[in-house]
Amino acid sequence: AEYHRLWPEIERVTKEQIKYAQMGLGNDAWHLFAEEGEMKMYRREEEVNGLVVDPLKACHVVKGVTAHEMCHYFFSPQYRYDWETTLEHMTVVENISDDTLIFLQLHKRIWPATQRDALFWSHIRQVPPNEPGVRDIWIVVNNSTELPKHPPDNKKCIRLFLTVCLLCQTIVSSPKEGASITRDNLTCKITYCSVVNPGGWAPASVLRAVYKREYPKFLKRFTAYVIDQCKNKPIMF
Numbered sequence: 397a398e399y400h401r402l403w404p405e406i407e408r409v410t411k412e413q414i415k416y417a418q419m420g421l422g423n424d425a426w427h428l429f430a431e432e433g434e435m436k437m438y439r440r441e442e443e444v445n446g447l448v449v450d451p452l453k454a455c456h457v458v459k460g461v462t463a464h465e466m467c468h469y470f471f472s473p474q475y476r477y478d479w480e481t482t483l484e485h486m487t488v489v490e491n492i493s494d495d496t497l498i499f500l501q502l503h504k505r506i507w508p509a510t511q512r513d514a515l516f517w518s519h520i521r522q523v524p525p526n527e528p529g530v531r532d533i534w535i536v537v538n539n540s541t542e543l544p545k546h547p548p549d550n551k552k553c554i555r556l557f558l559t560v561c562l563l564c565q566t567i568v569s570s571p572k573e574g575a576s577i578t579r580d581n582l583t584c585k586i587t588y589c590s591v592v593n594p595g596g597w598a599p600a601s602v603l604r605a606v607y608k609r610e611y612p613k614f615l616k617r618f619t620a621y622v623i624d625q626c627k628n629k630p631i632m633f
């Protein structure tokens with residue numbers, strides 16, 4: 397896929413997202429808006445031409461799964477309806493390669509906002525570990541793109557623009573002397589980042605209320621789904 401017209405952009409955005417996810421909260425003014433167990437969700441209030449584009453950063457730690465498993469279930473289209481409750485319709489409009497797809501997603505209308513759709517490339521890759529104690533790192537990046545064959549249909553819904561990454565790190569605690577690694581030895585550290593431009597105008601208060609409610613629900617549901625899918629399966633590193 398290295399020769400695909402989107403490849404330079406995929407490389408650039410993926411490298412940016414790896415840096416952005418690994419910098420943690422940096423010294424930006426993040427506001428913790430949701431906290432449940434190990435999951436902490438932060439946002440910054442930002443508007444571009446009067447549109448809410450609040451960057452979001454979520455940090456979570458889950459036991460019993462690997463970074464590869466978490467990213468595999470986030471990337472693969474066949475599981476999406478199982479965990480993405482706000483989807484009305486989803487299709488893969490282009491198979492660029494086995495690690496890069498283009499999705500067209502119609503999201504359910506979230507009253508009182510207008511219905512949105514999203515057209516984005518999605519790329520999964522393993523990244524070299526950057527600190528001791530981390531066995532491996534995987535990332536999925538979703539980034540909006542335009543295709544002449546799938547122009548926005550402004551009569552039907554508004555096309556939103558997103559850049560999302562799910563960066564996961566696998567930490568393995570040493571099993572008992574001579575025992576093999578089991579899921580009890582696995583910890584997955586998750587950083588989920590998203591910047592969504594809603595496309596058309598929506599009241600800031602409405603969008604912020606939707607995000608405040610939907611993002612914690614989404615990450616909780618998604619991680620619980622992966623733990624449940626993996627628990628009786630051999631570990632996929």
Ligand SMILES: CCCc1ccc(-c2ccc(S(=O)(=O)CCO)cc2)cc1[C@H]1C[C@H]1c1ccccn1
Pocket residue numbers: 480482501503504506509512514538556558560590592594598603606607610611614
């Ligand atoms: C007014 C527009 C609101 C709005 C913006 C953005 C998204 C959204 C799209 C994609 C992704 S993802 O992480 O790439 C996973 C693949 O689907 C996450 C969020 C969804 C909504 C709608 C449905 C609401 C929502 C918001 C947040 C999380 C989940 N759903």
